[in-house]
Amino acid sequence: MTPMGRKQAFHVALDLGTHKTAVLLAAMQDHEPQVIGLGTAPAAGMRRGVVVNIEQTVQSIRRAVHEAEVMADCEIQSVVVSVSGNHVNGFNSQGMVPIRGREVTSSDIDHVLEAARAVRLAPDRHILHVLPQEYVVDDQRGIREPEGMAGVRLEARVHVQTGSTPVVENVIKCCNKSGIAVSQVIFAPLASAEAVLTAEERELGVALIDIGGGTTDLLIYEGGAVQHTWVLPLGGNHITNDIAAGLQTPPGEAEKLKQRLGCAVASAVRSDERIEVPSVGGRGPRVLSRQILAEIIEPRVEEILNLVANEVADARADGHLRAGIVLTGGTAGLDHIATVAERVFHLPVRIGSPGRTGGLGDIVSGPAYATGVGLLQLAARMGSDAVISPASAGMIAKVRTRMGDWFREFF
Numbered sequence: 001m002t003p004m005g006r007k008q009a010f011h012v013a014l015d016l017g018t019h020k021t022a023v024l025l026a027a028m029q030d031h032e033p034q035v036i037g038l039g040t041a042p043a044a045g046m047r048r049g050v051v052v053n054i055e056q057t058v059q060s061i062r063r064a065v066h067e068a069e070v071m072a073d074c075e076i077q078s079v080v081v082s083v084s085g086n087h088v089n090g091f092n093s094q095g096m097v098p099i100r101g102r103e104v105t106s107s108d109i110d111h112v113l114e115a116a117r118a119v120r121l122a123p124d125r126h127i128l129h130v131l132p133q134e135y136v137v138d139d140q141r142g143i144r145e146p147e148g149m150a151g152v153r154l155e156a157r158v159h160v161q162t163g164s165t166p167v168v169e170n171v172i173k174c175c176n177k178s179g180i181a182v183s184q185v186i187f188a189p190l191a192s193a194e195a196v197l198t199a200e201e202r203e204l205g206v207a208l209i210d211i212g213g214g215t216t217d218l219l220i221y222e223g224g225a226v227q228h229t230w231v232l233p234l235g236g237n238h239i240t241n242d243i244a245a246g247l248q249t250p251p252g253e254a255e256k257l258k259q260r261l262g263c264a265v266a267s268a269v270r271s272d273e274r275i276e277v278p279s280v281g282g283r284g285p286r287v288l289s290r291q292i293l294a295e296i297i298e299p300r301v302e303e304i305l306n307l308v309a310n311e312v313a314d315a316r317a318d319g320h321l322r323a324g325i326v327l328t329g330g331t332a333g334l335d336h337i338a339t340v341a342e343r344v345f346h347l348p349v350r351i352g353s354p355g356r357t358g359g360l361g362d363i364v365s366g367p368a369y370a371t372g373v374g375l376l377q378l379a380a381r382m383g384s385d386a387v388i389s390p391a392s393a394g395m396i397a398k399v400r401t402r403m404g405d406w407f408r409e410f411f
Contacts, residue, residue, distance in 0.1 A: 012068070013375030014061065014079040014180075015188070016171060018046045018237060019213030019255075019330060021060040023068040024364060024372040025076065026357075033376045034358040037074070039067025048214035048233050049085030049188070051170040054177070061178040078181040080379040082188040082371050083171050084215055087164035088128065090229025093119055096155045104137065104146045104154055112156040119160065126165040128187050133157045133225040144224070159226045161187050184382060189217035190226075191374030192328050196352030196367070197221065201323040208352070209308055209341075210370070211331035213237045216304055220317045228315045232307055236331035239300045246296040247288065253278040257293060258334070264301045265336040266294035301337060305344040312345075324348035330368040 011033070015022040025037030041063035045056030065076050095115025099108055117130045135146040136155035146154060168185055175182045189210040197208060205222040213236045220228035236258070243262075244254035257277065263269050273290035312318050324347040327337060332351050341349040353365055354373035364373055 011376050011379040012076050012079045013191075013372045013379065014064075014081040014175065015191075015369075015372040015375060016046065016057075016061070016082055016174075017043055017084070017188070017212055017330075017371070018049055018215065018235065019043055020368075021046075021057075021064045022369065022372050023061075023064040023076070023079070024369070024376055025068050025072045025074070026359065026376045028380045029358065031380070032356055032358055033361075033373065033380070035360040035364055035373075035376075037068035037072030038360055038363065039064040039069075039071065041067075043213075045174075046214070048235075049083075049212070049231075050087065050167055051174055054170065054174055057174045058177045061174060061180075065178065065180060076180055078183045079175065080184040080186060080375050081171060081175060081182050082191055082375060083128070083163060083168055083185050084188040084212065084217065084231070085163075085167060086215060086231040086233040087167050088161060088187055088229065088231050090159055090161045090226070091119075092133070092157065092227070093117065093160050094155060094157045096153055099137075099151055099154050101150065101152055104149050104151070106147055108154055109135075109147060109156075112154050113158065116156045116158045117160060121162060124165050125162045126168050127160060128163050128168075128185065129161045129190065131159045131161070131190075131226045133159055133223065133227065142223075159229070161190070161226075161229055163187070184379065186375060186378055187229075188212070188371045189219050189229075191372075191378055192217075192352070192370040193219055193221070193226075193374065194377045195354040195370045195374035196326060196328050199224070201326065204323040205317075205320040206323040207308075207312055207317070207321050207325050207345075209305075209325060209327050209329075211235055211304065211327065211329040213330060216308060216329075218308055218311060220312065220315060220321075222317070222320050228317060230308075230311045230315075232304065232311070234304050234307070236329075238304075239297055239331065242296050242300050243293065247277050247293070248280060249277050250280055258297065261290055261293060262297050263290070263294040263335040264298055264340045266291055266298050268336050268339070269294045297334065298340065301331075301334065301340050302344065305341055309344050318345075321345075321347055324350070326350055326352040328352035328367040328370040332367040 013024045021041045021043045023039045026033035026035045041060045045053035097112045135143040137151035192210045202221040208219040210217040216232040218230040240255045244251045269291045275290045338349045
């Protein structure tokens with residue numbers, strides 16, 4: 001923790017997913033999040049990344065916020081929140097401003113980015129992010145930091161991510177009804193990329209595939225910048241529904257089976273492995289081969305990844321992914337899912353988990369928390385300090401003792 005007497009910035013991330021709502025509270029130390037509070041709740045009011053029931057979503061947010069507040073011994077008043085769903089899309093744009101032979105200033109950069117984002121949108125569309133790809137001073141391309149360079153004109157090439165204005169407004173409304181303000185709204189896979197991708201991967205060319213509960217998000221990076229955005233309205237919940245139907249078990253039990261015993265490659269499971277499957281209608285549980293579970297999971301995983309591969313090909317990016325594929329999100333925790341991805345993409349694949357995180361970092365180190373950790377990192381970069389009553393200096397050790405048993409049971 002930061003020594004007494006030194007000002008410390010706190011950040012709070014609200015990952016509003018289809019399957020779960022997660023709140024992470026962190027203090028920054030040496031540019032590394034020190035997670036001191038975490039709360040989760042089922043996201044009953046969300047479907048495919050979109051709010052479909054405001055009251056249920058509000059209750060979910062309140063529960064997750066309360067758990068994080070109890071852990072960190074503080075009161076949360078503002079958050080950085082994620083938004084997702086197939087209402088989000090991306091496109092490339094460019095803008096130009098004259099500089100007339102003088103040096104480029106920070107004001108020129110602001111103006112050229114404004115010119116690049118001055119595109120005609122439908123009345124119900126909202127710009128989420130304008131992500132610079134490169135600057136061009138006269139005919140000199142590939143510039144990352146143009147300030148101080150001399151020239152006649154300055155161009156900016158950017159990637160613009162937009163979302164549905166009503167969807168974003170509903171997310172903000174749910175937060176406000178929960179008693180918290182929203183300081184920033186960030187597209188979820190952009191936060192995941194911040195947490196799991198390396199600078200070298202972004203530079204060489206990499207596809208980030210964030211497989212959440214209701215959607216699968218694709219970001220393609222090359223030259224250090226986002227080149228393509230796409231959202232598929234299929235995700236881990238569709239695998240869960242397949243298991244529930246195939247094994248005739250309640251959806252909640254199907255989700256537990258997927259998380260604890262699921263495998264994306266049936267041939268990787270021993271034929272003599274047995275699992276207990278709860279039944280519906282008050283009937284007793286059945287004992288089945290674990291291989292049957294994997295045989296249900298594998299084709300759906302392969303379908304999702306094949307649809308993503310088709311989009312990569314349509315974007316003409318498949319020959320540019322020199323750093324391969326990075327899978328993240330809750331569904332990326334399935335055993336052998338990287339094997340299926342390598343089979344589909346014919347590229348190296350790794351599972352993306354958050355990097356170095358202090359405090360409760362071992363608890364949020366899996367791919368399911370990539371978005372939450374990335375939100376913290378982006379909040380720190382943007383200076384979006386949370387409004388809270390900060391925890392005491394010895395809180396991390398206290399939190400581990402207080403909540404350790406609960407985390408072992410839940411996760």
